Amino acid sequence: MNRSAISLTVNGAATTLEAEPRTHLADLLRGGMLLTGTHLGCEHGVCGACTVELDGAPARSCITHAGACDGASVRTIEGFAEDAVMAALRAAFTAEHALQCGYCTPGMLITARDVVLRLPEADEARVREEMAGNLCRCTGYRGIVRAVLRVLEQRRSAAAVA
Amino acid sequence: MKPAAFTYARPADWPEALALLGGGARAQAGGQSLGPMMNLRLAQPGAVADLRHLPGFAGVTVTGATCRIGAGTTHAAIEDGAVPGLLGRILAGVARRIAYRAVRNRGTIGGSFSHADPAADWVAVLPVFMGEAIAFGPAGERRIPLDGFLRGLFETALAPDELLRAIELPLLPAGTRWGHWKFCRKPGEFSKATACVLAVPGAPVRAVLAALDTPPLVIADAGALLLAAPEAEAARIVAGLGPLEPWRAALARTALQRAGLAAREDA
Numbered sequence: 155m156n157r158s159a160i161s162l163t164v165n166g167a168a169t170t171l172e173a174e175p176r177t178h179l180a181d182l183l184r185g186g187m188l189l190t191g192t193h194l195g196c197e198h199g200v201c202g203a204c205t206v207e208l209d210g211a212p213a214r215s216c217i218t219h220a221g222a223c224d225g226a227s228v229r230t231i232e233g234f235a236e237d238a239v240m241a242a243l244r245a246a247f248t249a250e251h252a253l254q255c256g257y258c259t260p261g262m263l264i265t266a267r268d269v270v271l272r273l274p275e276a277d278e279a280r281v282r283e284e285m286a287g288n289l290c291r292c293t294g295y296r297g298i299v300r301a302v303l304r305v306l307e308q309r310r311s312a313a314a315v316a
Numbered sequence: 317m318k319p320a321a322f323t324y325a326r327p328a329d330w331p332e333a334l335a336l337l338g339g340g341a342r343a344q345a346g347g348q349s350l351g352p353m354m355n356l357r358l359a360q361p362g363a364v365a366d367l368r369h370l371p372g373f374a375g376v377t378v379t380g381a382t383c384r385i386g387a388g389t390t391h392a393a394i395e396d397g398a399v400p401g402l403l404g405r406i407l408a409g410v411a412r413r414i415a416y417r418a419v420r421n422r423g424t425i426g427g428s429f430s431h432a433d434p435a436a437d438w439v440a441v442l443p444v445f446m447g448e449a450i451a452f453g454p455a456g457e458r459r460i461p462l463d464g465f466l467r468g469l470f471e472t473a474l475a476p477d478e479l480l481r482a483i484e485l486p487l488l489p490a491g492t493r494w495g496h497w498k499f500c501r502k503p504g505e506f507s508k509a510t511a512c513v514l515a516v517p518g519a520p521v522r523a524v525l526a527a528l529d530t531p532p533l534v535i536a537d538a539g540a541l542l543l544a545a546p547e548a549e550a551a552r553i554v555a556g557l558g559p560l561e562p563w564r565a566a567l568a569r570t571a572l573q574r575a576g577l578a579a580r581e582d583a
């Protein structure tokens with residue numbers, strides 16, 4: 155076993171973990187740091203359940219391995235507890251019934267937050283396109299799309315008033 | 317779904333990267349194809365050389381009428397306008413249809429082109445441009461025309477001891493028209509048939525037909541696709557490909573027609 159020291163900043167705190175280079179980031183977070191909010195579905199990049207923020211942008215934590223993450227900054231769903239945009243998304247997901255079992259939800263929220271911040275003018279078609287990389291087996295997506303649109307609209311009307 | 321064990325190295329410069337390659341290491345850029353392949357154990361490299369920290373790996377520079385795109389430039393950077401002008405607008409539209417944003421944030425244009433998946437989006441589009449791939453090997457840089465880079469399925473003109481360093485594309489003059497059609501049933505999926513048509517003023521119209529489980533077909537004089545009724549030309553091109561399942565041939569013909577129509581209508 156060739157374990158080596160991997161330095162990461164996770165949710166703002168610097169940490170060093172011993173890991174094999176082949177360990178993927180999701181296992182490092184879940185097993186090494188007990189940050190189990192990051193979920194694993196397909197483990198090959200398709201389902202989006204494992205999406206985290208890596209160096210400031212959403213990324214699949216299942217196909218990025220520990221070696222490549224050395225020195226990186228990671229923000230998991232736990233790291234958004236105090237984030238205002240995430241709070242609005244959580245409330246909208248509740249109001250619009252955007253989850254049932256919740257397995258896809260951490261990845262959905264991280265993707266949705268990026269959409270809201272990066273594409274403030276997004277309409278329903280664009281939201282559907284942007285959320286297409288996150289699979290949900292429960293909801294049928296309508297509630298999720300409505301929740302993201304709800305936050306986009308809240309932010310647009312807040313900007314119009316300001 | 318965990319990869320086989322490997323050692324990891326992060327070369328600080330290009331010669332060091334080549335030395336690792338010479339020692340049997342597998343190059344890794346964004347890891348967005350290699351990562352899944354390693355998890356599925358379709359690839360089991362004993363050593364990985366991570367190219368992401370090489371000087372000049374990512375980034376776009378324009379010199380005269382040529383745009384040089386570092387192999388490590390991500391799909392997302394291109395989607396967000398890293399390439400200037402009309403060329404940039406075209407490439408941004410292609411990039412936006414690759415996979416999903418979380419994959420585009422890591423996946424690179426050079427990784428995709430080197431991987432040479434016949435269904436990949438850059439594979440289906442880059443050969444339409446009169447550009448070059450810049451390879452870097454023990455003897456230094458070597459230029460490979462883009463329409464000769466892809467040699468087969470998952471096979472390129474790169475030698476085993478070479479890396480792809482950059483893609484160079486000519487900037488496009490005003491009046492250039494462009495059409496692109498990717499058939500996939502869900503956004504972000506790999507294509508089932510892709511066509512693109514590029515009409516640069518004063519030059520022959522070029523087209524590419526791709527994602528048919530064969531290397532891309534470059535059509536060097538595709539002017540007939542810009543006619544009001546491109547059906548006959550599309551059918552002629554597809555018939556020349558040899559046997560295809562009927563549904564696939566229909567997708568291929570339709571992709572060509574729609575790309576032609578889009579180019580015709582492109583202001």
Ligand SMILES: Cc1cc2nc3c(=O)[nH]c(=O)nc-3n(C[C@H](O)[C@H](O)[C@H](O)COP(=O)(O)OP(=O)(O)OC[C@H]3O[C@@H](n4cnc5c(N)ncnc54)[C@H](O)[C@@H]3O)c2cc1C
Nearest residue numbers: 199345346347348349350415423424427428436437480505
């Ligand atoms: C869920 C999902 C959906 C996807 N959908 C699409 C899609 O619709 N269309 C599409 O085009 N792609 C798609 N992809 C693939 C994605 O675009 C990858 O980013 C791309 O294929 C590979 O780029 P990379 O930088 O990640 O390369 P890597 O995965 O790091 O490397 C790929 C291969 O190229 C080699 N390589 C990498 N860089 C170099 C270099 N500079 N020189 C020489 N060899 C090199 C590696 O050794 C490896 O063999 C998808 C990926 C995923 C996970």
Ligand code: FES
Nearest residue numbers: 195196197202216
């Ligand atoms: S677990 Fe990472 S994308 Fe499915």
Ligand code: FES
Nearest residue numbers: 254256290291292
């Ligand atoms: S809520 Fe169950 S998978 Fe989305």
